[in-house]
Amino acid sequence: MRLGELPGLDAAGCVEVLIEVPRFSFVKRDHNGRVQLVSPLPCPFNYGSLPGTRACDGDPIDALVLGPRRARGELVRLPARGVVRFMDAGAADPKWICSAAELTAADLREVQRFFSVYVVAKRVLNGLLRRPAPTRFERIELA
Secondary structure, eight states: OOGGGOTTOOTTSEEEEEEEEOTTOSEEEOTTSOEEEEOSSOOSSEEEEOTTOOOTTSSOOEEEEOSSOOOTTOEEEEEEEEEEEEEETTEEOOEEEEOSSOOOHHHHHHHHHHHHHHHHHHHHHHHHTTOOOOOEEEEEEEO
């Protein structure tokens, strides 16, 4: 899916994001509020999903919201600045990057660093659970 094909994208290039994981949180919840993961490291950005959309895994499309900490359950409308190309359990699982400000080189490094570490943790967890499905960070594409 290309940025221009993103469901819910308005004429200004903005989407609505439901915050599920506030910035610096250790607890990852799904869009229904169920705990999915307790991380040893805090999430460096707000994490959520695009209500009314559907990704390959059946859940709403994932989104990162850069900037200040937001409350869980908050709805924000922000420009979609790019997408993290990510594979989870062998299927495409893109994560849209949303921010009020233009993305900086530091923002991109932080997102890349987080997903590079996340992939290793997910592979270890999948190995412990005997789920060998491939998980990998591929790249970041800018809008």
